[in-house]
Amino acid sequence: MKYTELSTLGEFGLIDLLTRNIKHKNNSTLKGVGDDAAVLDYHQKKILVSTDMLIQNIHFDLTYTPLKHLGYKSVAVNASDIYAMNGTPRQITVALAVSNYFSVENLEELYSGIYLACEHYGIDLVGGDTTSSKTGLCISITVLGEANEEDIIYRNTACENQLICVSGDLGAAYMGLQLLEREKVVFQGDKKVQPDFTGYEYILERQLKPEARKDIIELLREKNIRPTAMIDVSDGLASEIMHICKDSGIGCNIYEEKIPIDYQTFKMAEELNMNATVCALSGGEDYELLFTAPLDKYDLLTALPSISVIGHTCKASNGYQMTTRDGNTFELKAQGWTNFTTTEKNEEKKS
Amino acid sequence: MKYTELSTLGEFGLIDLLTRNIKHKNNSTLKGVGDDAAVLDYHQKKILVSTDMLIQNIHFDLTYTPLKHLGYKSVAVNASDIYAMNGTPRQITVALAVSNYFSVENLEELYSGIYLACEHYGIDLVGGDTTSSKTGLCISITVLGEANEEDIIYRNTACENQLICVSGDLGAAYMGLQLLEREKVVFQGDKKVQPDFTGYEYILERQLKPEARKDIIELLREKNIRPTAMIDVSDGLASEIMHICKDSGIGCNIYEEKIPIDYQTFKMAEELNMNATVCALSGGEDYELLFTAPLDKYDLLTALPSISVIGHTCKASNGYQMTTRDGNTFELKAQGWTNFTTTEKNEEKKS
Numbered sequence: 001m002k003y004t005e006l007s008t009l010g011e012f013g014l015i016d017l018l019t020r021n022i023k024h025k026n027n028s029t030l031k032g033v034g035d036d037a038a039v040l041d042y043h044q045k046k047i048l049v050s051t052d053m054l055i056q057n058i059h060f061d062l063t064y065t066p067l068k069h070l071g072y073k074s075v076a077v078n079a080s081d082i083y084a085m086n087g088t089p090r091q092i093t094v095a096l097a098v099s100n101y102f103s104v105e106n107l108e109e110l111y112s113g114i115y116l117a118c119e120h121y122g123i124d125l126v127g128g129d130t131t132s133s134k135t136g137l138c139i140s141i142t143v144l145g146e147a148n149e150e151d152i153i154y155r156n157t158a159c160e161n162q163l164i165c166v167s168g169d170l171g172a173a174y175m176g177l178q179l180l181e182r183e184k185v186v187f188q189g190d191k192k193v194q195p196d197f198t199g200y201e202y203i204l205e206r207q208l209k210p211e212a213r214k215d216i217i218e219l220l221r222e223k224n225i226r227p228t229a230m231i232d233v234s235d236g237l238a239s240e241i242m243h244i245c246k247d248s249g250i251g252c253n254i255y256e257e258k259i260p261i262d263y264q265t266f267k268m269a270e271e272l273n274m275n276a277t278v279c280a281l282s283g284g285e286d287y288e289l290l291f292t293a294p295l296d297k298y299d300l301l302t303a304l305p306s307i308s309v310i311g312h313t314c315k316a317s318n319g320y321q322m323t324t325r326d327g328n329t330f331e332l333k334a335q336g337w338t339n340f341t342t343t344e345k346n347e348e349k350k351s
Numbered sequence: 352m353k354y355t356e357l358s359t360l361g362e363f364g365l366i367d368l369l370t371r372n373i374k375h376k377n378n379s380t381l382k383g384v385g386d387d388a389a390v391l392d393y394h395q396k397k398i399l400v401s402t403d404m405l406i407q408n409i410h411f412d413l414t415y416t417p418l419k420h421l422g423y424k425s426v427a428v429n430a431s432d433i434y435a436m437n438g439t440p441r442q443i444t445v446a447l448a449v450s451n452y453f454s455v456e457n458l459e460e461l462y463s464g465i466y467l468a469c470e471h472y473g474i475d476l477v478g479g480d481t482t483s484s485k486t487g488l489c490i491s492i493t494v495l496g497e498a499n500e501e502d503i504i505y506r507n508t509a510c511e512n513q514l515i516c517v518s519g520d521l522g523a524a525y526m527g528l529q530l531l532e533r534e535k536v537v538f539q540g541d542k543k544v545q546p547d548f549t550g551y552e553y554i555l556e557r558q559l560k561p562e563a564r565k566d567i568i569e570l571l572r573e574k575n576i577r578p579t580a581m582i583d584v585s586d587g588l589a590s591e592i593m594h595i596c597k598d599s600g601i602g603c604n605i606y607e608e609k610i611p612i613d614y615q616t617f618k619m620a621e622e623l624n625m626n627a628t629v630c631a632l633s634g635g636e637d638y639e640l641l642f643t644a645p646l647d648k649y650d651l652l653t654a655l656p657s658i659s660v661i662g663h664t665c666k667a668s669n670g671y672q673m674t675t676r677d678g679n680t681f682e683l684k685a686q687g688w689t690n691f692t693t694t695e696k697n698e699e700k701k702s
Contacts, residue, residue, distance in 0.1 A: 038400045038401070039398070046390055051444040051446045053491060055448050055482055055485075058483055082388055093401070097406050131410070133406050154386050
């Protein structure tokens, strides 16, 4: 692959190169890249704003993360926050710090992933900042989205005796990460050995190229189901359920057997001598939607293959409970994304 | 000073601590920190968005930069982009990556500067992301502002035969940086020697605690002067003039003797055997406003002590010229913020 040093272009040349093919998709984008600020027009719609930062060797490892996938993922995780408010993402700004050892071609690769995700989610890239770093790659994306005020769904509006539902399946992204970390060690030990991912394509994709659940938002609208509270699952199911419950002043009971877990996730967990339920509860990076809904939507919701009803809300004094497969109950604990306590991402969730 | 490790709080605890005292100042802030996204309402106003990223040892050196100042500056430089569009900054999101060696107290110090700037510019902090880093501090701020469509001033709308004006004075922040770098070396050589900044308070303040020129925007409105194009001076006068001229398809002629330079800037430049005009042209970080205005505003503009008329625009074929004190002319060159080419910030601008 060609290797052009960043210094040959300079900051302005680089920005020109990376943004020269932008075509806006949204009427709300009046002016994108190229001035002190972008100019947007949301008319009477409300503005949703969210920011996520991805740091090399904390959130991603370039040993096994293709830059295009990383670009895609960094947009998807931001879009996910807007969908979790029941809104539509419209614009992003991308702030990037890169070491000198990255080439122009590396950044084009990263941006090709960013633009692919923008295409997929209907987002315009309208601004950003590109700077050098002494220490690897840092990507900070801010996403703006729109929603009618009456459509916005917050975390703190769940009530007692409602259904707790989650889209897709959980724990797969975390198992994908564990697999990549294992194969990385194998790969580093003997350069001739190629990593073997056969049969684990799904969990790898969940880790490397997650999708924001735009489709679920559309499905719920189509079925006329309005969640009473919603959040996206970025830090693991336990942490997110507790956010909804704490903020809404209620308790919950979920059922281990109802938590949707893919076959590959189970298989990988078994291979690594881990508990698949713990991975779903605390693994994170699933970017599924967790929401509460009125009890009378039970039949409608259980008929949808992409949604699982995993429990129900109850009064606050009950706490946050999970009923296990063998009928025991225990208190949920939020581990969150405790990246201040350990140095390796893969060590965080093992404890 | 107390030193509490970040790990004692965890991410959620840290966010709670740093955001617990937020009181919104703007009616447009419907929901701030605490959900998947903030919710804003700009009614019929247009939305302005801009992002700036500050990286340790590229944009700042913690040896001599107090964290509170750094927090203030990181908000001010973002606000500056909104003023440069003739808008009003309203909200920011703050994404932060910090090493484990930072303490809770360090981050409180940084945030005290962020909040002080928010107070000064009337901005609400509405969201963010806090993560760990293996390699120092990275601050990425996105600012949102509002403006009526007819009030927005772009870079590309200057015409031939208009005045070129700049607020305040130039080159001081760069000279402040040079002084800090010099004293840092002295300081590191002999721990008993204290850096001596007497007589250089102004250039230090320009480097460590720059202000966005909200006052100039207000002044121009009050005097009924509408710039035809505007940009803020972050990369040095030459680079910014060329942005306006290139984007507007015109040329320019500026006069060296008209460039506003403070006495301390001249004195420091002399001490360091540098040319003060070169510092103004290529130093950067001034955060002054550079704008073009109709010729008939000349008397009005020259009567304002905080604004200097430094030249005029002309047809594109004339190029970008500066007439020196001795009557020679030469072609302006944009150095920009070429932080991909050298490793030390203070080396960048010397060439």
